[in-house]
Amino acid sequence: MQSWIPHLRAAVPSWLEARLYVAAAYVVTWAVIDRLEPPPDFSPIEDGLLAWDGTWYHQIAENGYADAADPAVRFFPLWPLLGRWVGLVFGGRSDIALVVLANGFALVAAVLLHRLVLEETGDARLARRSVRMLALFPAAFVLVLAYSEPLFLSLAIGLFLVLRHQRWAVAALLGYLAGLTRPVGSLLAVGVAVVVWRDQAWRRPGALAAIAAAPLGSATFVLWAHLALDDWRAPLDRQRELRGNATEPFTRWFSGIGDAVRGDEGEMLHVIAVAVLIGLMIVVARRLPLEMTAFTVVSVIVLVSADNLNSMERYALATFPLIIAVAMISRRPIFDRWLPTASAVGLVSLTTLALNGVYVP
Secondary structure (H helix, E strand, C coil): CCCCHHHHHHHHHHHHHHHHHHHHHHHHHHHHHCCCCCCCCCCHHHHHHHCCHHHHHHHHHHHCCCCCCCHHHHCCCHHHHHHHHHHHHHCCCHHHHHHHHHHHHHHHHHHHHHHHHHHHHCCHHHHHHHHHHHHHCHHHHHHCCCCCHHHHHHHHHHHHHHHCCCCHHHHHHHHHHHHHHCHHHHHHHHHHHHHHHHCCCCCCHHHHHHHHHHHHHHHHHHHHHHHHHCCCCHHHHHHHHHHCCCCCHHHHHHHHHHHHHCCCHHHHHHHHHHHHHHHHHHHHHHHCCHHHHHHHHHHHHHHHHCCCCCCHHHHHHCCCHHHHHHHHHHCCCCCCCHHHHHHHHHHHHHHHHHHCCCCCC
């Protein structure tokens, strides 16, 4: 069995580096807020590492879902359940458990990514750079907060790793758990289906189970909503209330460009992000296996089709082949030195904006 120690050694430095940057952003934000007169009405930094969605996950871990109209129903259940269960180790403190788990799974995701890239490409430098770009991705500060992204990344990367070895039962388990973690977990089925088709494994029950697992994970939550809340559509409707109805992606992008030209700074950020995502998607399609390309394409389409593009940069982080594409680009001489630095600056900047309540992660 291959030792995980080299992958851990490759992951730890970037993991620590990112946490130093986030800590610096916290210090700066506190220094600014303490001197504002009058103080801001909304200061997410007061919630610490439970800021923004972390507060929702903590609430669910403590109290569950109230009813079908509860906005918390848009958050899928595995992450807060883990917070509740592991919280027993911390004397019932699910808030501490969520933060510890998030940072632990962030390290697990980095270790798995290093191994996956190394197995897929045989390029040790690219594997190390992928881990660093994951840690320094501008929206990666959520890997330090009590968000579900670290868990989802661990499950998604682990899924693609075991698929390379046709370990269908493990792939099915990871896919099912991913479907219980985030609404977009079902999209992993596209990548699994490509592998099953390529390996001509359609007649294997385990392979078919691996395809169905992620959608079944999401369907489990929908079924629970039907049985417990008497409204199977509640998770979908609460999500739609926040994100809006899906639109044709290019139409949404063009409307965002118009808003940005009229002075909407938030839309300007999202418009630039969409352009970057499309460029990275092309790199994935040219350089990475078909299963990663398929997963990336459907994920990007879903991302840019939402009426509300808030948090899009964070959602893109969960599409890990995009991070590998960033690492590939950053190795070019023209980008080698400044792109990781620019990404780190973006990480600190977005962290500061989010803690000030200006940017919605």
